[in-house]
Amino acid sequence: MSQTLHIFRKDVRRLWVEISISLIALALVTWIEWWLCTPASNPHWYNEVLPFVVLFFSWWFMVVRLIHGEALVGDRQFWITRPYVWYKLLAAKVLFVFAFVGVPIAISQAVLLVADRAPLTPYLGHIILDVWGAMLVGILPVAALAVITRNLAQWMMCAVLVILSAVGVAWLDSYIPNSHVPTGTDTELVQAVAFACLTALGITAQYARRKRLLGTLAVAAGGFALPLIMVATPYRGIIARAFPPASSEQIPFQVAFVANQGPVAAKLDTGNERTVTVAIPVEISGVSDGTLLQVNGVMLSLDTPDGRRWESEWLPGYEDVLKARSRLSLSVGVDRTLYERVKALPTPARLSLAFNQLRDKHRQHIVVRQAFELPGVGHCWIERDGDGVECRSTENGPPFLLVVASEDESTCSIAGGGPSETGHIIRTMDSSFASGPTSPLIWRRLYLRGQVCPGSALTFSTPEPVRRFRLELEIGQLRLGEYAVHRSDFVLQ
């Protein structure tokens, strides 16, 4: 331990400039994280993205310099013929990273929680996970490259190769069938664990043996693990398990295919040289009060004229059903050759729908002020132009937040020139997303089409998932050509 601390102290003395820069960058980012979750925020790339880039670059530079202080590649380094014990050297480097990356992240998170007047104790687990996450995603790959390179120039060359590989992996990811349907199964966690284990093994092996080839192979294996796991993951099987089949009698609503009655608009254009996007109109009705639905995935099956069955990939649905009756347009990609063959023919078709059913909970009817506390969620405020409500909540807040605004209860008519239709109800649901590595705060935005002003009454609730299931919808004879989406029909909603 004494040797570990001795090396640690030496590194602190050597890298005090890098440490100072990274701490200043983190302080700035902490302030920005807070500012972004306030009504005063006015995000632009230079105040939202740039400080994070500076922070990560300062960490990366510091870690690379740290490791290259006792470079593991080469045969001229002073330290390799001195009584360094490899695991104590490695421990000193790990201690440094924890002290000047991990601990500052934890402090930054604690500062944000205190500023948000949230109690610290319930978030300790999240803070620890975030620190580990930042180490895993932000530092481990950088350290892995540093242990197999001799200097900053070599490291940068390797980093360019890694970035190009990452672009390749992202491209590969977009082509992996069925991989984008949210199933609640954390395949990314498996990838991350495999990557972390192999990379950490490579780093340890390099410290223990200083064999560049061995270390490089282990680090490369960590990198290759990602695409391998991505390709090898049985996404179709995972979807089948995550969404067990349910018959129409078992579900508390009705789903029906709606024959085309005009031009088709799709939310998702999957078309490319090989596929044509087809948008299938579907009506969901009879959804009981308190029940909400998310269409997580869509798949189309066709019985082709040659007697075979063709199935599309599972595509994410991106549709929320928040009312008793909703009409949806669900996009799927159809093989272009098949499409050209059957587009004019009535073809027997079936739509598979993967649903996530939610139950509305903890309803609160609130007359809102410009800024208000929403119990169980956090601090909320009305957007400056009255377009919606924004809330700041913490990472372990409710996963979903639903707001219902009725124009009958809107006060905007007085201030804004009058409502459009009496009795119109707007429902918006927001699902929380993972926050950045340095913030435990989540910014939520609920769009209400200009119908909220101080004094308006809104109903907030925090829906909770009840079950997932899959429903097969027999469409009957479908002429695909009537539902094909042209590029001009593609809409962003």
Added chain:
Amino acid sequence: MDSVIRATSLVKRFRSVEALRGLDLDVPQSSIYALVGPNGAGKTTAIKVLMNILRPTSGRAEVLGMNSTELAGNAFAAIGYVSENQELPEWMRVDDLLAYMRPFYPMWDRKLEDDLVRQFELPLERKLKALSRGMRMKAALACSLAYRPKLVVLDEPFTGLDPLVRDELIHALLDRVAEATVFVSSHDLGEIESLASHVGYLEDGRLLFSEKMNVLSDRFREVEVTLERPAPAPDLWPETWMQVDIAGDVVRFVESRFDAGITQRIRAVFGEVRGVTFNPMSLRSIFVAIARSHGARKTQVLS
């Protein structure tokens, strides 16, 4: 333990280049062993293999009784290694370097450290990157002697240093390593002569010979023979004669096994001679003779 370093059939290959070709080496305890040879002979490679900086392709070496491939961590607390091309932590000041090194060595002697600093006139408050090459070498040497290592390994330590600094380093080394074994590589024979008790000659990755310095000096003589009359060269010279040169009635050569029988061997070749003189040789002259003779032999083999 009689040998501090022992290598057996040590081979080191870098792709197609064989830097060490079956090196056998024995460095006795308490000796100052000089490994000499021309540039590219494999001296630095041999040292790096012995220090476990490089792994041998085959063969085995033991350093302080330990397999060289296991030499790591605390084993280096008994070894002082200084190399001409070692990368020092140049951001450190000299006093920082000494203070940083101290806790690594249980046997670190503060008084010896102070003596070395004084003797080398080391500027404690200057950064290593601001020091001259000679000063940096002195700082490295101070850091490698202050813990009284059992073995001091020096790889071309005097290369590029001015004669004054060289003398200082050599004196410091001789003063401080009374009980230690010193293994030093160099291609500068002048400095080795004043330092070494043993010498080994490495060429093309092979050790041509290894022996005590005084035995080597006694073994070699420059011989000048004045013949009664000019005579033709015989078909075969004695094996121990090197660089034979005939000019009229004078024959000059280097005898590599000088002993009492030399006069008889001369008579066996030339018959009666008018006179013979024997001159002792410097180490430099000996190695030049060996190198040239070895080169000539290689040329013969190749042709």
